[in-house]
Structures are given as structure tokens and as C-alpha cells.
Amino acid sequence: MNEKINIMVGGPEALIPYDQVADHRSETWLGVDLGATRLLEHGIVPEYAAGDFDSSTPEQLARVKAAVPKVDIYPPEKDYTDTQIGILLAMKYYQPASITIWGTTGGRLDQLLANLYTPLMEPYRKYLAKIHLVDRQNTVDFYEPGSYEIYKVPEMPYLAFVNLTPVTGLTLPDEKYNLDHFDSSLPISWSSNEFVGTINHFSFDTGIVAVIQSRDVHSQGSFKGVK
């Protein structure tokens, strides 16, 4: 199987684009802790629910147990974040073509950064290129060194390249703002760039780069086209 896996975790609810979630309804869903409850509330029954459920009320947990086919309860003070539990579930039970994670942004910065850095770590690293983070204002994709074609997400006017680690050779040849073989030992967020057309390219030689497409909150319309 090459399934499209979606993971709902328990980040700030206001940041979750439920219109987009609905578009992915027919794919496979996993719910972590409060994320499982949120899926049920939106008419999606996840195949698995997992977590320590310390963010869920006893009533919410009971509802999850009654509705979800498989529920794994972890001890509290576990060694994994909710996002990591979700990815571990996806790795264990599926051969995912993509892992899209919803509800993983906003709120506590330490948690947001832990989620952003998780795809770089073992054992998640082998899925790095398949992991996508989505919220109402942002989509995040992760890249190992190489040359890539990237596609504009409709409704997202801004494009950013973030070297999460030291990088060498970062080249942006055909975006609004270009770079030519840029090396940096420090992390940098090259923010507020833009697509020229709907397909652009970039490449780099070493390190890990996140590509973020984003919009301001006052942008109009629902956004479509998250892969």
C-alpha cells in the first residue's frame, strides 16, 4: 500500500483548517489524544487513536474507546511527543506515501519547535520528505539535499526557505528573490519570498531545508491544494 496518512494532534483548535480536513476525509486518519476527539466531532473515525489522553476528559476518552477500532494508551511522562506518537503509528502500520500532520502548530513555542524538528531525528528521518505540516496559515515540507521542483499552494502568497540546520549551496534560481549557492552555518528563515508562476525550483548540497508556504490571516477565501 502507498497510503496517504493524516494525523490529527491536539494543538490550538483555531489554527486547524477544517475545510481542508474535510477534503482529506476519504484518506486514512490517526488521532492522537485530543486529536482523536476532534476527528470524531468532525465526522471522521480514525483507524487508530493513541496517546496518554491527559488532555482529554474521561468522557472524551470513553467516546474515543467506543468509536475507534484500535486505541493505544501510553503512560504519561512518556518519551514521545504527540506528533512523534502519530508518526510512529503511521510507520508501524502503514507504508505511507505521505504523512500530513494537522494541529501541530501554535501555542507553546517549545512544542512547535519540537514538532518542526521531529522529522530531522531518527527514526522519523527516513520519512522526512513525506511529512507535511498544515495549519490555517502555513504548509511546511521538508527536504534532504538535492534539486527540486516546487508547486504553489493556491491561496498562499508567501514562500519561504528555512535552513533548519547548517546548509551549503542553497540556490533559488527562479523565485521572486534569488540565491546562488549560499552557505550558512546558522539557521536562517528566508521569509516572504514568492513564486513566479506556479512551479519554481531550488537546490542545495548539504543540510535540511524546510519550505513554508503561508498567508496572512486577513487573506480571503479558503485555501485549497494542500498535497
Added chain:
Amino acid sequence: MNEKINIMVGGPEALIPYDQVADHRSETWLGVDLGATRLLEHGIVPEYAAGDFDSSTPEQLARVKAAVPKVDIYPPEKDYTDTQIGILLAMKYYQPASITIWGTTGGRLDQLLANLYTPLMEPYRKYLAKIHLVDRQNTVDFYEPGSYEIYKVPEMPYLAFVNLTPVTGLTLPDEKYNLDHFDSSLPISWSSNEFVGTINHFSFDTGIVAVIQSRDVHSQGSFKGVK
């Protein structure tokens, strides 16, 4: 002079802890773009306002010009983020003992990361240890290699150490969860740690570490004690 400088920028308004802002009212304030308008709306007249003001209406800009002693208007598509403009103002006109930046978190991840990484870059780097980011849920301090005493911010139950760059020797000797000379070539957010008591210690040999104190949104009470 060794002034305490506060910079208000134009990030998501819901994340700005105005009760805390009020406690810093007697210190020096700078407003960038919409941040200047926000300060005026909360009864604080900044010493300087700056920016391209593309996030402000003509009426807001006119009000800023009428009320603020010094206003620097930058061209749009400038080379600086709003946070960087604020720090440049602080560096140019003051010898700051501390630079506390408000309104710099949330919303677009590319902007949040650009703000988080700015203190690591030249020419801001020399102020790295003096820069503090504050929002309703988080305080962020930045550290060069060394040994440090850290102080608990009341109302913030969570403590995190984030190696924003490769680090060596990260040691957490007396927190709830400890580390002993941990080396990592990848960025890691060691999230959800906690103070034991109100003073703890940490040290590291190379790299840059951010210390984040945070709380969940459902935590009770206003939070006090931001330095």
C-alpha cells in the same frame, strides 16, 4: 545609559499580553509599523516609530506621525523584517541593558522563525543575550556558550532548552529532566521540562541555546515576572 528597551511589532494581537505590557509602561518603547498604533491605543507613546507601514492604514500612520516624536519611514520590500528594524533602532539610539520584543510570535511560521533566528545573525548577535521575546504563552531568552543560572517565570510551568544550532556539552544538572554533556549536530527542542524550585542551572560548550518558558492557554491567571 543602560536602558530597558521594549519593541512592539505587528504580530497577531491576540498573543500580546497587554497586562504585562502595562507593567513595562515606564520603560522605553519603540513601535514598528502596526506596533506603533497598538502602543498608542494602549496609552503608551513610543520614542520612535519605524517601518514601511504597509500594515497600517493611512489614518493609523497619520495618527502615529502626529503622536510619536520620531518616525522613520522605510521603503517597502526593504531588506529588514519588522523585528530587525526594531532591534536596529535600539542599537542605534540606546545602549540597551535589555531588548524585550512583543508581538513577534504566531501567525506565519516563516516570520516566526525569522524572528527567532534574528538574534543569531550579524549585526544583532552582539545583543543576543539581551534579547527577550514575550507572548501570552512563551518567554524566549538566548544564550551563547557558558554556565548559567536561570530563574523561573511565575505562571509558566514549562521549561525548554532548544539548541537552535549544533551544540556540544549541553548539561542540565538540576532540572526535572537532566542532560549530561549532550552533543547534537541537529537542532532539538527539549520541551516540557520543569524547574525544580525557582533557580536552576545549565551549561554548554558550543552553539546557541534558546531557553523557553511556557504555559498552556488554559493556565489560570495573568503571568508576571518577565525580566
